[in-house]
Amino acid sequence: MEITVKELLEAGVYFGHPTRQFDPRIKPYLYGKRQGIYIIDIEKTIEKIRESGEFLKNIASQNKKILFVGTKKQAQSVIKEIAEKCKMPYVNYRWIGGTLTNFKEIRKRIERLEEIENLEISGKINLYTKKEILLLQKEKEDLKKKFEGIREMTDYPAAMVVVDVKREVNAIKEGKKMNIPVIGIVDTNGNPESVDYPIPANDDGSKAIQTVLSKLADYILEGMKNIGYLPEIKEENEKYNQVEEKEQK
Numbered sequence: 001m002e003i004t005v006k007e008l009l010e011a012g013v014y015f016g017h018p019t020r021q022f023d024p025r026i027k028p029y030l031y032g033k034r035q036g037i038y039i040i041d042i043e044k045t046i047e048k049i050r051e052s053g054e055f056l057k058n059i060a061s062q063n064k065k066i067l068f069v070g071t072k073k074q075a076q077s078v079i080k081e082i083a084e085k086c087k088m089p090y091v092n093y094r095w096i097g098g099t100l101t102n103f104k105e106i107r108k109r110i111e112r113l114e115e116i117e118n119l120e121i122s123g124k125i126n127l128y129t130k131k132e133i134l135l136l137q138k139e140k141e142d143l144k145k146k147f148e149g150i151r152e153m154t155d156y157p158a159a160m161v162v163v164d165v166k167r168e169v170n171a172i173k174e175g176k177k178m179n180i181p182v183i184g185i186v187d188t189n190g191n192p193e194s195v196d197y198p199i200p201a202n203d204d205g206s207k208a209i210q211t212v213l214s215k216l217a218d219y220i221l222e223g224m225k226n227i228g229y230l231p232e233i234k235e236e237n238e239k240y241n242q243v244e245e246k247e248q249k
Contacts, residue, residue, distance in 0.1 A: 001053060001218050003046050011211035014040045015202045016188030025191050029200035038188040040200045049212060052183045052197040053219030059158045060223030065089055067153065067180075068213075069171045070163030074206040079163065082213045083149065086220045089157065090149035091171070100174040103156065110151045113143040156180065161216060164203040165190045185212055 008014065014031070016038030029048075031041040059066055068090040070079035076092040083090035091099065099106055116136050119125040125133055160175045162168045165184040172194055175182045184195035185203045192198035202208035 003049055003215055005042050008042050011207045012205045013045055013201045013208045014042050016040050021189040023189055023191050025193055026188050045201050048199045049215050052199055053216055056216055057219040057223035060220045061226045063227055064158035067157035067160045069168050072164055072167055075163040075209050078210045078213060082217050086217050089153035093145045095171045096146055100178045110147050116140040163209055165194050
């Protein structure tokens with residue numbers, strides 16, 4: 001899997017926080033500081049993306065789920081895009097306490113969402129008063145915000161990918177409690193020891209987040225292809241190979 005220094009530099013992956021915002025445990029992953037800003041060692045970032053990627057590739061090759069978590073504004077749309085691309089669950093609104101440690105209750109909330117949707121589909125919702133319908137629709141929208149990304153997650157994930165280990169501390173705690181390995185993007189103000197697979201990188205820039213997660217997604221998709229889980233990709237590859245063969249003839 002190709003990861004170049006150039007593309008990470010162009011995405012601003014190396015930009016850390018001002019020196020006043022610093023966790024000394026990130027020091028082994030730093031290149032230095034420039035104009036009061038800590039600079040992340042890109043070579044270390046590449047090394048950790050590869051290490052994390054191989055781990056995720058192995059998880060995906062076993063047809064297991066990987067939960068993506070990123071609720072800060074810069075990460076929300078990226079998390080949704082990458083997770084959906086990999087056909088994986090995600091949380092990008094806010095972490096609801098008990099998402100992992102009280103999973104049965106969370107599933108009940110998802111079932112409630114589906115119950116309201118079924119009322120709309122069947123038309124039975126029209127048996128309610130206008131006020132009741134409005135309340136049901138409001139409840140549905142609230143549930144969708146919270147649980148849309150994990151509604152297909154019927155069991156515990158085999159791993160988690162987290163953007164910003166400081167912000168998502170509660171998600172990480174729940175993951176650890178449930179013995180779920182955590183891969184985390186760690187900026188210069190974060191603690192790399194808080195996750196199993198730290199990736200030192202800028203966790204504030206949307207382009208930096210997109211770049212790192214896209215690289216991890218490449219590994220995941222590779223693992224999924226190995227078990228034939230993505231037939232559309234397999235078909236595209238076969239078409240490409242057929243064209244290549246014709247051109248060679």
